[in-house]
Amino acid sequence: MSRRFVSVWLRYWPTERRRADRIRAARPLSVPFALVAPVSGGVRISAVDPLAAAEGIQPGMTLADARALLPSLTVANADPTGDAKSLAAFVDWCGRYTPFTSGDGADGAILDITGCAHLFGGEEKLLDDLHIRLRRMGLTAGIAAADTPGAAWAWARYGKGMTLPEGKARDWLAPLPVAALRLPAETVERLQELGLRHIGDLYRLPRGPLAKRCGIHLLERLDRVLGSAPEPISPVRPAPEWRSRMAFPEPIGRAEDIAEATRRLLDQLCALLEKNARGIRQLALVLYRVDGTTQRRCIGTGRPSRDTRHLFRLFTEKLAQAEAGFGIEAISLEATATDRLSADQMGMTGQRTPEDTLAPLIDRLRNRLGDGGVYRIAPVASHIPERAVTIRPATDDLNSDGWIADQARPIRLLACPEPIDATAPTPDDPPVRFIWRRLDHRVRRADGPERIAPEWWRWDASRTFRDYYRLEDEDGRRFWVFRDSTRGPGTATAWYMHGLFA
Amino acid sequence: MAKTGAADLAALKRAIRGIEQGGYGVCEATPISLDGNAIDAALPWGGLARAGLHDIACGEATGFGFHAGLLRRAAGETGLVLWCRHAGMERETGLPYGPGLSAFGLAATQFVFVRARKPADILWAMEEGLQAGSLAAVVGDGISPDFTATRRLQLAAEISSTPSFLLPPAATGSKTAPLSAALTRWRVQALPSVRDGLHMRWRVELKRCRGGAPKQWTVEWDEQTFCFRLAEILADRAAAG
Numbered sequence: 205m206s207r208r209f210v211s212v213w214l215r216y217w218p219t220e221r222r223r224a225d226r227i228r229a230a231r232p233l234s235v236p237f238a239l240v241a242p243v244s245g246g247v248r249i250s251a252v253d254p255l256a257a258a259e260g261i262q263p264g265m266t267l268a269d270a271r272a273l274l275p276s277l278t279v280a281n282a283d284p285t286g287d288a289k290s291l292a293a294f295v296d297w298c299g300r301y302t303p304f305t306s307g308d309g310a311d312g313a314i315l316d317i318t319g320c321a322h323l324f325g326g327e328e329k330l331l332d333d334l335h336i337r338l339r340r341m342g343l344t345a346g347i348a349a350a351d352t353p354g355a356a357w358a359w360a361r362y363g364k365g366m367t368l369p370e371g372k373a374r375d376w377l378a379p380l381p382v383a384a385l386r387l388p389a390e391t392v393e394r395l396q397e398l399g400l401r402h403i404g405d406l407y408r409l410p411r412g413p414l415a416k417r418c419g420i421h422l423l424e425r426l427d428r429v430l431g432s433a434p435e436p437i438s439p440v441r442p443a444p445e446w447r448s449r450m451a452f453p454e455p456i457g458r459a460e461d462i463a464e465a466t467r468r469l470l471d472q473l474c475a476l477l478e479k480n481a482r483g484i485r486q487l488a489l490v491l492y493r494v495d496g497t498t499q500r501r502c503i504g505t506g507r508p509s510r511d512t513r514h515l516f517r518l519f520t521e522k523l524a525q526a527e528a529g530f531g532i533e534a535i536s537l538e539a540t541a542t543d544r545l546s547a548d549q550m551g552m553t554g555q556r557t558p559e560d561t562l563a564p565l566i567d568r569l570r571n572r573l574g575d576g577g578v579y580r581i582a583p584v585a586s587h588i589p590e591r592a593v594t595i596r597p598a599t600d601d602l603n604s605d606g607w608i609a610d611q612a613r614p615i616r617l618l619a620c621p622e623p624i625d626a627t628a629p630t631p632d633d634p635p636v637r638f639i640w641r642r643l644d645h646r647v648r649r650a651d652g653p654e655r656i657a658p659e660w661w662r663w664d665a666s667r668t669f670r671d672y673y674r675l676e677d678e679d680g681r682r683f684w685v686f687r688d689s690t691r692g693p694g695t696a697t698a699w700y701m702h703g704l705f706a
Numbered sequence: 707m708a709k710t711g712a713a714d715l716a717a718l719k720r721a722i723r724g725i726e727q728g729g730y731g732v733c734e735a736t737p738i739s740l741d742g743n744a745i746d747a748a749l750p751w752g753g754l755a756r757a758g759l760h761d762i763a764c765g766e767a768t769g770f771g772f773h774a775g776l777l778r779r780a781a782g783e784t785g786l787v788l789w790c791r792h793a794g795m796e797r798e799t800g801l802p803y804g805p806g807l808s809a810f811g812l813a814a815t816q817f818v819f820v821r822a823r824k825p826a827d828i829l830w831a832m833e834e835g836l837q838a839g840s841l842a843a844v845v846g847d848g849i850s851p852d853f854t855a856t857r858r859l860q861l862a863a864e865i866s867s868t869p870s871f872l873l874p875p876a877a878t879g880s881k882t883a884p885l886s887a888a889l890t891r892w893r894v895q896a897l898p899s900v901r902d903g904l905h906m907r908w909r910v911e912l913k914r915c916r917g918g919a920p921k922q923w924t925v926e927w928d929e930q931t932f933c934f935r936l937a938e939i940l941a942d943r944a945a946a947g
Binding site for chain 1: 820898907
């Protein structure tokens with residue numbers, strides 16, 4: 205089966221994408237509209253809408269000329285970044301037809317519909333559906349399906365009708381102008397100087413001299429358009445391994461409906477994965493809205509799962525934030541990452557260990573709070589107090605090594621040691637009183653010192669000799685303080701608060 | 707005949723106790739034994755109720771040890787603890803420190819920490835943890851939730867029989883504590899040590915207890931048995947004098 209591509213050409217994208225804004229701003233759509241941008245030599249028209257185009261306004265004109273031609277013209281400032289951004293959103297929306305979608309230049313999209321058309325009742329129906337939806341969005345579009353992206357591009361812009369049948373590209377493209385090959389302007393000019401106006405003219409010429417005159421680029425384009433060389437397209441997102449989708453005859457908007465659809469899609473997807481012994485690691489729910497935008501909600505799991513109830517629960521948080529807008533016309537559920545999960549791992553033993561129930565809990569916490577929001581700790585063999593603990597992802601399985609409990613350690617450790625104002629009778633004694641966080645503490649008992657030397661194999665800011673003391677004040681509070689003994693004799697001693705006991 | 711009468715009476719008594727002490731579920735689970743002695747006996751459940759929310763108010767550097775001891779009593783050697791921390795309180799109270807906790811017989815593998823900036827997220831995480839049903843304890847650190855939130859936590863704890871401990875920030879813990887649906891409210895203060903080696907002691911005040919009377923003790927931690935015990939009276943006097 206040969207491959208099929210659909211090219212969508214949004215001829216008036218920069219102006220037409222602003223339709224909703226214009227409606228909101230109560231500007232009549234029946235007035236010619238154009239976008240302007242300042243360039244060297246004055247303000248020029250950068251894009252027009254169909255009405256303005258019909259009146260003879262063309263991109264590149266100065267604003268003054270355009271106004272002279274058509275006094276009723278309304279203008280707004282061009283916004284190329286915004287155009288590109290909303291085109292990307294449009295390309296995402298095209299994902300309702302196929303997972304392989306890609307932006308194509310500044311005003312188009314390319315869809316690889318190989319093997320997708322039957323879902324819509326055939327290619328014709330798919331193209332009709334696309335056409336109707338685009339018209340409803342108020343977009344003037346050229347649409348064409350062909351065997352290669354290049355041929356589809358050419359047919360969408362220069363062809364008649366929407367379908368270029370399989371294997372007919374060579375014949376049907378022959379009468380089209382050479383510009384349909386998507387060549388740089390200078391190459392097109394050069395070809396026209398040579399009297400080569402149509403694509404068909406190129407077929408008859410020997411390839412060697414043609415390449416010499418017009419550049420190897422021309423032949424490459426020709427080969428790609430005709431399908432003798434592959435033209436790679438890079439989809440906006442990596443295509444998911446597994447996917448289930450659902451389209452609605454009428455747009456839906458109620459949260460309950462979205463939840464129900466999600467549940468059904470999950471059942472489908474999990475059944476599919478079960479057959480293939482895969483479990484879900486990452487899942488994306490894509491809502492295709494009527495206004496041509498998409499909403500993507502992603503969840504992740506710590507270990508592969510096919511438990512629909514668990515997965516659905518992960519989505520409930522995300523669904524609450526979903527905005528239906530004017531309605532949702534299709535939903536797809538894509539497993540963007542999966543892992544092996546064979547059937548016998550699922551609930552064969554009646555006994556569930558705490559770790560088994562912990563994994564779903566951690567998934568839920570991580571999906572709401574982010575990966576940094578949930579963690580576990582593990583011991584590290586280091587005498588430096590702040591290095592003795594390392595933070596591990598919550599999904600890690602930890603071994604049960606403990607800390608060496610030869611010395612008393614505080615229950616809470618301050619994130620960074622805080623300087624305290626301590627009074628000690630002699631430099632080598634523990635303090636008798638100190639001020640920490642503006643409170644005066646009189647020391648009743650002290651225990652220490654415990655000398656902690658720096659790790660000689662490291663060279664960084666923590667390279668200090670510290671003498672730790674446990675102090676108890678009159679109220680029974682217990683603190684862990686240290687004296688920075690790195691400095692030589694004669695300098696003032698610096699004391700720090702590092703931890704809290706009791 | 708007399709036998710059934712006795713059984714009926716026992717059932718009735720249990721029902722009444724259930725109503726008094728906050729839901730049937732509260733009495734069903736085996737309680738957390740604190741010292742296996744006087745403190746347990748003073749609590750209406752014969753120990754600390756497992757299916758409940760407990761509010762432990764303590765100032766800076768005064769009650770962390772008591773809290774760690776409670777966790778050890780609730781979780782044992784292997785039980786999992788979900789510790790939900792308020793990220794905004796980190797500078798204030800520091801981070802729970804593994805080596806220090808291990809002195810209370812709690813291993814690093816027993817903890818899962820949650821760190822969130824919004825109290826609503828912490829409460830949500832606590833509730834999720836309580837609903838999971840497989841945890842040995844859930845901790846809410848650095849938040850002082852309102853009555854509705856504590857009620858929710860209490861109900862979740864009752865359903866899953868998972869104890870949860872609240873550690874409100876020091877400032878609110880001292881004076882105007884908000885209304886709370888917690889089963890018990892404690893106030894813990896550190897006491898000066900009497901023996902060498904800075905042995906930890908606390909004055910533990912049971913301020914409110916559903917179905918029980920307020921009481922206070924002087925409590926020590928026994929590092930050999932990982933158990934609380936009452937400090938010796940004599941030692942107490944010596945400290946006072």
